[in-house]
Amino acid sequence: MRFLALTLLALAAVASAKNINVEDAIDLEDITAYGYLAKIGKPLADEIRKAEEEASASRIVGGSASSLGQFPYQAGLLADFSQGQGVCGGSLLRANRVLTAAHCWFDGQNQAWRFTVVLGSVRLFSGGTRVTSSNVVMHGSWNPSLIRNDVAMIRLNSNVGLSNNIAVIALPSGSQLNENFAGENAIASGFGRTSDGKRYNYAGAGISVNQFLSHVTLPVITNAVCRSSFPLLIQDSNICTSGAGGRSTCQGDSGGPLVVTRNSRPLLIGVTSFGSARGCQVGSPAAFARVTSYISWINAQISPIIICNLQYKYAESNILTYCFINNGNMRFLALTLLALAAVASAKNINVEDAIDLEDITAYGYLAKIGKPLADEIRKAEEEASASRIVGGSASSLGQFPYQAGLLADFSQGQGVCGGSLVRANRVLTAAHCWFDGQNQAWRFTVVLGSVRLFSGGTRVTSSNVVMHGSWNPSLIRNDVAMIRLNSNVGLSNNIAVIALPSGSQLNENFAGENAIASGFGRTSDGKYLNIFRSVQIN
Structure with missing residues (x-):
């Protein structure tokens, strides 16, 4: 992933200016x-x-x-x-x-x-x-x-x-x-x-x-x-x-x-x-x-993280609480039900909305969701048809030229994710697509310029992935990662970069606006189909 950036003459000049022996340049x-x-x-x-x-x-x-x-x-x-x-x-x-x-x-x-x-x-x-x-x-x-x-x-x-x-x-x-x-x-x-x-x-x-x-x-x-x-x-x-x-x-x-x-x-x-x-x-x-x-x-990296999961048990009108100290994947019970109930009350936590982290889609994503999805999409594409995002529409080629499909190779096979082309050699994705708290991917296949995941378009592989330094799979925080491609992909009507916020846009929160999400994922809770889709959401 490198190209000659300086001529020998230029390098010699730099070496001379900084007293670097060119023969020792590495x-x-x-x-x-x-x-x-x-x-x-x-x-x-x-x-x-x-x-x-x-x-x-x-x-x-x-x-x-x-x-x-x-x-x-x-x-x-x-x-x-x-x-x-x-x-x-x-x-x-x-x-x-x-x-x-x-x-x-x-x-x-x-x-x-x-x-x-x-x-x-x-x-x-x-x-x-x-x-x-x-x-x-x-x-x-x-x-x-x-x-x-x-x-x-x-x-x-x-x-x-x-x-x-x-x-x-x-x-x-x-x-x-x-x-x-x-x-x-x-x-x-x-x-x-x-x-x-x-x-x-x-x-x-x-x-x-x-x-x-x-x-x-x-x-x-x-x-x-x-x-x-x-x-x-x-x-x-x-x-x-x-x-x-x-x-x-x-x-x-x-x-x-x-x-x-x-x-x-x-x-x-x-x-x-x-x-x-x-x-x-x-x-x-x-x-x-x-x-x-x-x-x-x-x-x-050594410091423990305290995680509290709150759940409501309707039959007994009782709060079930689980507090863990998370050191990597090691968890043990840290607080009693009574103590956590007090925490919940003091912090105005809506118990019905409390989340069991083990059930969050990002945690353990590659094996739990990504691989089964890849298997089904591959099968569906071989048979052929249209539809995938829930309540959305099939997307036409070039409609979302910045969309990347991702196949993540990990120990159990391949998992499916999406990404956004932000430069000709950079794709932004979720950190949990690379490491989900349980499974580590070792290579992405990046699919660009295609409405299908397993055929067509430009396909490049990369293992050069940088996750956010504070990505926390247990709390699903800082869930971003950058994929570095070895060379620039060719841009066209079907493959293009997307703009990032700048200037005053950095202060906007976008609440109340309509936004479009696109991807190769499910179309409903139980159904996989085979064409890249989009949906408008509020």
């Missing part, structure tokens, strides 16, 4: 984080699995094998994506939260749909506690092309049992938030490679029967020194370690921890992000996401 295709899952993660997973089956310790370059319980906060990650599984690492922050790199979930080319989180083991494919999760929140400003804001939080469905082998790691706080840690020795750990292989041919490199969790002690360097190796990529929100002596993190360690010791306790200061494509033993620094720069975002 091709993002060669950066370890970009395209990671297919380029590095999957071949590595295949080799590690094979080596573990043969059996016996080492992986971080120049490091040592780690003993069970030595790094109890270390998580191993297996990321399921379209081509298989990729390898990453993470850090256990809470009994139900694991911090990792965003590129382990979406690397700019490939979208994972599930993590297997391995805790309390020095092996990746056997032993320890193993839990799966598709509830992953990437930083809202994660940019795979520039490797910026490379952090993501994995929410586990329930708390894991803590022990000598599984423990949480402390985050910086107080005066530690102002430290830059330069000059200190830090420990990086992970399940990745132990040596380099031939460039662009990673399979088997640094993988042996000695396939245990490894670690290495590395000196933290200043960002100014690090920029000499990565002049276009290093930001204040990065932290780097020296690669002197051929000691460094390597492919497969992505997302894992960089740790210093404070008060005899490990303190997390970095999340493994990227290194030089020339290799792990060439002496180049390794770059990490600086934890202190993301502490507010991290704490927001």
